Amino acid sequence: MKLPISILTPIILILFISTPTQAQAPAPAFLPPSPAPAPAPHYVNLTDLLSVAGPFSIFLNYVVQTKIIDTFQNQANNTDQGLTLFVPKNSAFTSLKQTTFSNLTDDQLKSLLLYHGFPKYYSLAEFKNLSALNPVSTFAGGEYTVNLTYDMGTVRVASKWSNPNITSSVYSTRPVAVYEVNKVLLPMQLFSADPPLAPAPAPAPESKPSDLAPKSSPSGSSPKSIDSTNSAHVISTSYMLLWVLLGGIMFML
Secondary structure, three states: OOOOOOOHHHHHHHHHOOOOOOOOOOOOOOOOOOOOOOOOOOOOOHHHHHHHHHHHHHHHHHHHOOOHHHHHHHHHOOOOOEEEEEEOOOHHHHOOHHHHOOOOHHHHHHHHHHEEEOOOOOOOHHHHHHHHHOOOOOOOOOOOOEEEEEEEEEEEOOOOOOOOOEEEEEEEOOOEEEEEOOOOOOOOOOOOOOOOEEEOOOOOOOOOOHHHHOOOOOOOOOOOOHHHHHHHHHHHHHHHHHHHHHHHHHHHH
């Protein structure tokens, strides 16, 4: 049986309208991942570092007493530039005469200590390019400069009266670099002449032959060996006299 068109058409329209539209949702836009935040710089306690390394106790005592350690510490951990230190070992200080530093004023001593640092972090490899910019300003500022030389990995830090070389990299991780040097930096702004060296230690006294000879026995006494020889000689002489006497008696008989 055929349905009349007048009935079929409304049915088709109803079915078409009632069918849900399968519309596709638009794909989400691609967003690149956000970069990870940069790690915070590692905090370095300079007092602890210089206490266990070295021996740097003389330099450490100076920077602590003058509070220059606070200046270095702030530069190391609270600035973007960082810090580079040239720390003389104890033998570098003891090689100089004791009055070398005792004659400095408080401000001059602070300038001397600041002279041993750069207000920026430098790795050993960076000294090669930095040496082309000589003279290089130090933490002391102004005319307190040094001249750097880089030769096959050996770095020298020259001041007016000393030309030390870096003998060891104690610590070098941005933002702090600490290098051991074998001499104290001596700027001409503080020393008008080359500071004298400490006097060499006196050599140990040499032993004289008389000191090595055996000591004589006290007066009135003789060594045991001599006593034994004398005793044997007396006994031998007594026997000889006895034989002579016996021989004389026999001859008389």
